[in-house]
Amino acid sequence: xxxxxxxxxxxxxxxxxxxxxxxxxxxxxxxxxxxxxxxxxxxxxxxxxxxxxxxxxxxxxxxxxxxxxxxxxxxxxxxxxxxxxxxxxxxxxxxxxxxxxxxxxxxxxxxxxxxxxxxxxxxxxxxxxxxxxxxxxxxxxxxx
Numbered sequence: 001x002x003x004x005x006x007x008x009x010x011x012x013x014x015x016x017x018x019x020x021x022x023x024x025x026x027x028x029x030x031x032x033x034x035x036x037x038x039x040x041x042x043x044x045x046x047x048x049x050x051x052x053x054x055x056x057x058x059x060x061x062x063x064x065x066x067x068x069x070x071x072x073x074x075x076x077x078x079x080x081x082x083x084x085x086x087x088x089x090x091x092x093x094x095x096x097x098x099x100x101x102x103x104x105x106x107x108x109x110x111x112x113x114x115x116x117x118x119x120x121x122x123x124x125x126x127x128x129x130x131x132x133x134x135x136x137x138x139x140x141x142x143x144x
Contacts, residue, residue: 033059
């Protein structure tokens with residue numbers, strides 16, 4: 001005889017919504033990078049974009065997958081989802097700055113570097129404040 005237990009409504013607080021929205025935006029922007037690299041492949045080759053459309057497509061795919069899996073983990077209230085979001089955004093930040101400094105051949109890649117660095121650091125600070133609060137105060141997930 002099966003017992004029906006009513007499902008409790010899982011309330012997501014504002015911090016989790018901010019994290020979900022930010023990671024969804026990140027994953028979608030990287031997916032757009034992939035789509036645009038594939039769509040504009042002939043033109044990117046014609047204008048000799050360096051390091052090339054394959055680099056843009058592959059990196060877009062990698063970061064879109066990492067961000068998308070992070071969104072799923074956070075949505076399901078899994079501890080690994082919070083950790084994956086942290087790892088993904090820290091790794092992306094490091095890759096982004098390495099790309100700006102040594103890979104990109106654009107003369108404007110470092111044009112607004114003080115703002116970009118400050119904005120990057122603020123976003124990482126917000127990420128760590130949110131994930132820390134989710135683990136300690138709001139941590140009522142399946143794995144927590």
